[in-house]
Amino acid sequence: MTLLSPAISESTRVLDVPTHDPDHVRGAMGRFPTGVVALCAIVDGRRVGMVASSFSAGASYSPPMVMFSVQESSTTWPVLHRAERIGVSVLGSHQSDACMQLASRSRDRFEGLATTVTAEGAVLVDGAAMWFDCDVYSCVPAGDHSVVVMRVHSMNIDDEVAPLIYHERRFHGLREIDGGRA
Template sequence: MALETDLHPNALRRAFGRFPSGIAALCAEIDGAPQGIVASSFTVGVSMDPPLVMFAVQNTSRTWPVLRRAVRLGVSVLGAGHDGVCRQIASRDGDRFTGLNVAESGTGALFLEEAALWLECSVEGEVPAGDHAVVLLRVHGYSTHEDAHEPLVFHGSKFRNLSVPEFAL
């Protein structure tokens, strides 16, 4: 067996893209304006006691230094049909929240409507990890939405939807 040894970022991005991941939007109101980023590196269940989740953010992010100042962050786990929302929040230009339906928690955390899961979190810590930082978030509250769309999945550098086949009896 021969392993690929091309560790150039573009080659690694293609290789890592073979692992499907969910997408989460992390949003809050900062100085009266909505701020947000999206993460395909979001992981739930890092710890149950204390309740922790995590994600990774690029060191070059211009939004994370602003967003990390929030007392509470709203994490919205995105579903099918949110691919446009994901692109809009990830955009470097324009108003990232124009036309989006958001809910506010009273603590500044912002949540996207029709998400499968909302988590209200605070930053527990950050760990340097090469060209990223791994951010641990403490969960303070949550809301599940059983009627939400199926999950939005990022795989092979594309948004994909899970579908459940219908079986005829």
């Protein structure tokens, strides 16, 4: 029996050496479209929240886990990390304003924002495409970020809401292609 090997292309792709310029790296990484999540909880009797575009659902299916990365310079994460439970809301395509508000460093992140609080203190943004009630499973340093893995205790989806997409430093919604969702 003879095994045939796939044809090998003669073309070669030359890759650039990574730069240490954060703006250049951020711009390059921003070419990959991602969803946007709000991470919120009650800490010391008040709502605390932040947004992340580095979220990954399905880090594990059994037990269910999700993950995201957070900058080491974040002043919100050390407070939010103390919460018993953290609500993760996959923001809907209509929630770009809510995303900007939750990311703000100069205004009340929750003023006028409709939320639901679970019995365990996870804060969920109303109108999102999906919600997770989580606790922190592990937090591992990774360069100028930490990778946070969270265990999912409960979740829900709204099939009528498409997720908000972040791509090339702008927000987008999904659009249909060839009769199906993109």
